[in-house]
Amino acid sequence: MEYPLTGVPDTGDTAWILASSALVLLMTPGLAFFYGGMVRSKNVLNMIMMSVSAMGLVGVLWSLYGYSVAFGDNTFGLIGDPTQFFGLRGLIGGNAEAATDTAAATNIPLAGTIPAIVFVGFQLMFAIITLALISGAVADRMKFGSWLLFSGLWVTIVYFPVAHWVFDFDVEDAAGNVVHHGGWIANKLAAIDFAGGTAVHINAGAAGLALVLVLGKRKGWPKTPFRPHNLPFVMLGAGLLWFGWFGFNAGSALTSGGLAGSTFVVTAIATGAAMLAWLLVERLRDGHATSLGAASGIVAGLVAITPSCSSVNVLGALLIGVVAGALCALAVGLKFKFGFDDSLDVVGVHLVGGIVGTVLIGFVAAPETGAGVAGLFYGGGFDQLWRQVVGALVVLAFSFVVTLIIAYIVKFTIGLRTSEEAESVGLDESEHAETAYDFAALGSTARSAVKEA
Template identity: 55%
Template structure:
């Protein structure tokens, strides 16, 4: 068995059934985030590509689950070396039912399924940058290769407690600022620098087709994110409660920060801004929720809300087509949250390291810069290479005329809304609205 993970039976920690139940519930909450993301992204695209957008998230659930079971978990969390895990857990073999993960008191299986949900949503986050124009087969190949070459190794760097090089270096990432959000944001940037832009980019408005769907998706993300963050402590106690609290506080603060910026800049408080601000806050507090106080969480949220709101316009300035602002929200939000640990870490929550404002000097901030730079650089380069190879072989995007006509019909032989069907209304869909109103009133 991998050295450092298993201890002698007499010394092994006893499995805590309460913590195990908490972890399984947290895993279910994190899984809910991927359908939530699908609705969040799906509402922001045009009618003719909403199914393609939804499918890009749902296919991630299927593909990454199988890869995680076959080898992903082993690559990410078997001890191995500093950069790559071993292969003792390939196929989820050699894992006992009551075998604890490292020195924690939850079974390896509970930890594995919790981390599986992180592995699922991370490539799904990338999909928002590629909306309206990607072949589903090319996307499937891309996320399979990306998870294998990028996500699984980076998760090992950041979270494997025995050998992961960033973990041992002292980089703090409580729940995924680097491994999830910077990783996905950098991958999105790498891909969109390679593939073609949407037809009409910087000319057509590309308005969201269903803002209520966006708000529903944001709400599901917010709900599931409590499992994402609080569950990352791998147990239910005071630290997980603080992480839960910080998640709520920072998200609320970020929403307000985004809306205030939006009102000053554009003259309105929009529902899209509220939803996007909430997600920006969730992203930023993810790495920091186990290190900062609730007051620090307010600062993290406000700063992230304002900076992410400002960052979404960079795609027009630098001419990269980030369809649904994955770079502006996830890459920028992940960087902001990861670096602010170096300022606001109290040393009294789940980490002993202190930030600059709590007497810790610049040491932790320097470590956070290393973590941000390493993950960003690696993911950006490898993701761009993968996108280039796929684009030059099987083609990453549909033809432009297919995009204009509607990618849903071409790729999935379906449309999201049937405007021609008879329906099941008050009289088989044959009544007009005025007649229907009279009958209802009667």
């Protein structure tokens, strides 16, 4: 039997995944506001553009070969067949056998109970947000053209193969015959990553670390304070991310049933716990809890519960949230200790939070949950724990090393970094010939407006 299998999709499941896809796409503008508010006013448009450009660039590459590399038949044990669904061949217009008055079309390519083309769109949104996450590490100093070139190379060489390893499961026909062979982390290692702790967050965090090591520090860092210019933007972005994340996690059930409901609830619980833990650390360490800390804690909790939302109960979600919130609040200071300028804490939140959420599955996975796996605390021993550790370390190492290579290729061809003058002026003006805010008062001259500002 050929792959993908065909049949009649479940309309309820299809509607939920279409809605989830839209929710996940909304996360990228949410991230743009979250990151945009954290930079200085002269760089906010550039920061937003780095996220928005990912929506266009990844969409094109995904439709041409990205989906095929990620979800085509396993080739060389590492990637999907890039020619199998090139240009989404066989998926667009897959219901060409039109329904009649007496019978529904039955030749629609399926991914589980939904049309395969809906799954294509859902996974596209994951690819977009993963790339956009990296941009926060390099804020204020990377040329926009270099970002686009890096982005195209990175998603092709790093994200698409890792997505294949983590998200592409073997498929059997009704007779139990394997008609599609997927990635090794999902099927051979059997590490649990329900919605992207490794493929999205560890992957992006490791890439961000590698990229900033090649790019170098911002002018004046760490002595110059780089304060967020618009904290309401940050809070708005965090709220949009939390809202969209329900599509990210609950949508990954690929059904509208009980599993989606469970992942939805534990996502909310862990995120709330992480926010409170981050604020507590701030209060004990600095004497006050901040809105920036609340927003960062929200993201840390969302990151950590992403891989584990199908495998933990309420107690597990609370533990993951508290640990992630506290550790990420402490980890964001590591850049000052080790001297790497991770502008908006991609390493401290996404890499550390992704590792926390992925590894803790080995401890708190509860057998009554959708994953049906028992962690160490539930009598399962170390079996799942070592699988989680290996999965996390392999993705971290692969992403870090390959991103270093890509970054050096871009650096020694078109260059990575803006000039010192452009950095001082601001990337909004030097890269885009725009400014986010017009400070000129109505009816005043430009010179008087500068004095007023």
